[in-house]
Amino acid sequence: MKKIFCNLFGHHYSVSKKVTLHIKEYQCIHCGRQVTTDVSGNLSTLTPELQDINKTLENIFQKRHRAAATQQAA
Template sequence: MKKLFCSIFGHHFSVSKKVTSHIKEYSCLHCGKQVTTDVSGNLSTLTPELREINRTLEHIYQKRHASHSHPQHQVA
């Protein structure tokens, strides 16, 4: 029934995970379909390969932002 609703009215996506400031994962509130932002900024079905890519990007993004939030003291 929920898939029928989405096939008639379209999906109602909500952000389920923020991977980076530009890449997010979304889930349909009605049928649960999962999508993610691709390299072109379009929504693509969240495959296991894209999920792994997103995990890697998230890890790199978090490491980079953690190092910027704790700058090292420079010795003069």
């Protein structure tokens, strides 16, 4: 039933995870479909490969922000 709603009216995505300032993961609140922003800024289906890429980007992003925060504190 939920997939029929999405087929008729389209998906209603909400942010499920903020990877970086520009890259986010989204999930449809009706059917649970997961997507992410790609290099072009378009939504792409969240594959296991893209999940790994997003995890790596998130780790790099967090390390840079921690390093910048410690430099500002010093």
